[in-house]
């Protein structure tokens with residue numbers, strides 16, 4: 136094993152300033168006098184990357200030469216957030232950077248702000264992948280993140296003058312992107328289409344077209360671990376850049392058609408999360424990155440070998456399938472083993488099944504991808520044959536186990552018309568996990584019940600977590616300092632359970648006051664951030680109440696906005712005494728999938744409630760509502776530390792886990808929430824008395840469905856709810872237009888699939904308890920401290936340790 140080389144640090148601030156100067160001069164081609172903040176950002180990024188380079192090489196060498204199995208995290212999304220501050224922190228260069236850029240005549244904050252946030256993910260699942268690769272590196276576990284370098288990430292969200300969401304492309308690669316190493320010499324060929332023929336008794340795939348997968352490597356530095364892992368994102372290039380003959384015929388568009396077709400594959404991140412629409416391009420993307428990644432792993436672990444012994448492949452690397460998106464990897468590995476390396480079916484199957492594991496991130500059946508077999512047949516004909524054979528083998532295995540015929544049919548991977556990717560993943564891998572206790576239980580009891588009956592040992596749980604480096608240390612430096620002061624050490628950043636040491640301090644009034652002062656200071660900074668970024672004025676002496684996450688009916692932003700409307704109406708008509716009202720500022724942040732009609736209408740409603748409420752002198756100083764545009768990691772890092780009350784109000788049994796809930800608790804917000812996802816575990820840990828619980832639980836939801844749910848009954852029963860819905864229906868938030876929200880209103884009153892109306896009263900009622908507590912700041916803050924102290928479990932380091940123990944069976948490099 137190579138000796139571990141520490142990142143090339145420490146350097147002095149002067150040396151670091153020289154390194155930045157050198158980058159400016161030789162790489163950027165500008166003088167210090169000419170340099171803008173954007174130039175200095177690029178130069179500093181390259182300088183810090185240089186410091187990580189040796190440790191990256193060492194980690195790669197140890198990964199290949201050592202005896203520790205590596206982890207391959209296959210994910211269509213990695214929602215990384217800005218890189219510079221995180222890289223500086225993990226490389227131990229933050230202080231040098233601050234002093235160096237000041238010496239160059241800049242403010243550190245301006246340099247950090249000059250970075251453009253990459254948005255290569257939709258939401259929870261993509262951000263989780265980013266937290267996981269941070270934790271893997273921090274724990275010293277050899278790992279590769281494998282995904283796609285989309286040319287355009289998640290759309291940028293703006294609102295038009297009517298409050299509607301407008302999506303614009305995210306040109307994140309328009310300027311120099313200093314983090315990735317593009318490596319044209321380690322490319323892979325990925326093929327599509329064509330047909331399968333028999334040659335000498337063997338099946339041979341004759342593809343119709345191919346693209347070139349070129350890796351872009353991002354360094355993933357561990358916090359204080361001296362390890363730097365790799366995030367390898369593939370970009371698609373064409374083998375036929377240019378058709379000169381067509382060009383010479385003046386067919387200019389045709390001349391570049393092959394290039395455009397190939398490059399389209401890595402062009403755009405699909406702007407969908409929970410509702411998946413089958414798209415040919417999406418399947419192309421999935422196969423593209425998975426095929427390139429599997430071939431890459433063989434290249435990495437068996438360098439220069441024509442006939443590698445791939446029976447050892449599962450000992451070299453274990454692949455985690457992050458949701459169903461990479462599941463085509465199962466038939467692809469079978470194909471590689473059989474067609475490219477000549478293994479027999481059974482050997483190939485043993486290797487494949489040992490290699491993969493599957494994480495499910497949803498409970499919504501429609502979010503489990505199902506591909507039409509015609510599409511797979513057209514794009515990947517050899518894979519369809521393999522899938523059919525896997526499906527037959529699976530049926531036979533179930534029959535041997537004595538599973539009933541109709542159950543076997545229900546469990547079919549290949550139905551003739553379609554391929555169910557979640558079923559393929561469950562059968563084709565060693566383990567399946569949900570992402571919170573409740574979710575994993577519901578997977579076993581409901582979503583994948585037959586599978587769990589047939590293969591009980593495959594199923595396990597790993598509750599999600601978040602990285603404390605980004606979401607406490609970088610997002611909330613003031614709280615970080617206070618925690619370190621309270622604990623007398625900063626070791627909590629790599630051992631988050633140490634936060635428990637803060638619990639006794641919840642009884643220490645001096646500490647509680649300091650904690651409250653930190654929150655107030657964070658609110659104050661957010662006021663400035665919001666003014667700069669959104670041009671809005673916020674009163675920092677109001678309660679900051681936040682709901683940020685993707686817009687989806689099951690998450691129930693509707694419930695929150697109806698409660699806001701009801702509060703507004705109550706103050707206006709005097710049923711709520713204005714003098715008793717606790718002043719609140721309500722923040723929403725949410726992107727809706729562009730094709731998701733009701734979600735987009737909800738955004739429009741929130742914007743228009745905001746317009747009406749914020750301009751009404753009758754509620755001034757009592758209630759304000761803001762729909763902040765383009766929720767992203769940067770906004771999360773600024774808003775979460777400033778929040779006092781967090782909303783996790785999904786219908787019980789629908790949110791797989793949530794990770795925002797963890798970030799808020801760790802930053803000292805109290806949660807109002809249902810017994811859903813990881814809320815259940817948060818509440819258990821922080822204490823029921825420190826969590827505002829409301830609403831139906833999973834069993835109550837189920838029995839209400841079973842007995843017949845009639846939302847109109849709830850509308851009639853609670854005058855607050857009736858009034859709120861009537862205001863929406865009556866045009867209060869649409870300048871008198873009664874049709875503007877008619878589809879939303881009709882949905883509430885007749886369908887309300889996620890039972891917003893049924894939970895309204897309980898949600899409205901708990902507000903009094905919340906407000907009563909808020910008027911006793913010491914008591915509120917004691918509870919907030921206990922939330923921080925008891926949320927150490929929700930570190931992604933702990934999640935990774937659980938994966939290592941329960942699923943991957945590997946550990947840190949020696």
Ligand code: 4GP
Pocket residue numbers: 257258259260261263407408409458496497502570599790791792793794812
């Ligand atoms: C999300 C789930 O909705 C969320 O509950 C969970 O915390 C997160 O994954 C990470 O496990 N799902 C997605 C998706 O982002 O695209 O299905």
